[in-house]
Amino acid sequence: MNYKLITGIVLCFALICSFGVYKVFANQNKEVNMNDKKVLVAYYSLSGNTKAVAEKIQRLTGGDIFEITPKTPYPKEYNVVVEQASKEKARDFFPELADNGNVKDYDIVFVGTPVWWYTMAGPVKTFLRENDFTGKIIVPFCTHGGGGESTTYIDMQKLAPHAKVLQGYTSYENSAKENDIKNWITGLKL
């Protein structure tokens, strides 16, 4: 057979193989098929537990990530923030955010929060109130210190009445396992 023809066939074969390998590597980081839906993972976290879950969700879905940041940061001292949050809850306070974010370009918004006094943290309340979730899917998640999600997800639906709020993922402190998160997202059939 013609030498050039054989070389051409070998080169084409190598090219096709390398494209296949590239696709495998390109998809390696995104482990859940989101059917081309645009995904945002928005979260607030004071001590890092909820942030760790948010980052796992982001890696699994390949979505964008947005850290909800209050204009005035909350104190890190546990007793101080517990007392402040208690007072804020009593007067249904919505803390101002450094940036309200924008959910306009997304189909699915994962919304994560620590449980504060049986519900979501103040900054997450503001994020939900300041964005238009009409026609969006909210997938909530939270971390807690032993009391479970309490009314967190119910309260999220109240603040975003025109969104469809799906089944949430609840984990204790920093105990969330990536495989459990993956099974939860897969089970939602997004």
Ligand SMILES: Cc1cc2nc3c(=O)[nH]c(=O)nc-3n(C[C@H](O)[C@H](O)[C@H](O)COP(=O)(O)O)c2cc1C
């Ligand atoms: C102000 C405040 C209130 C809290 N209230 C609750 C609660 O009602 N129920 C609960 O189980 N844990 C409660 N916790 C514990 C946190 O939900 C838990 O430590 C969470 O994982 C912290 O998440 P983060 O590291 O993302 O900030 C509270 C913690 C703080 C700081």
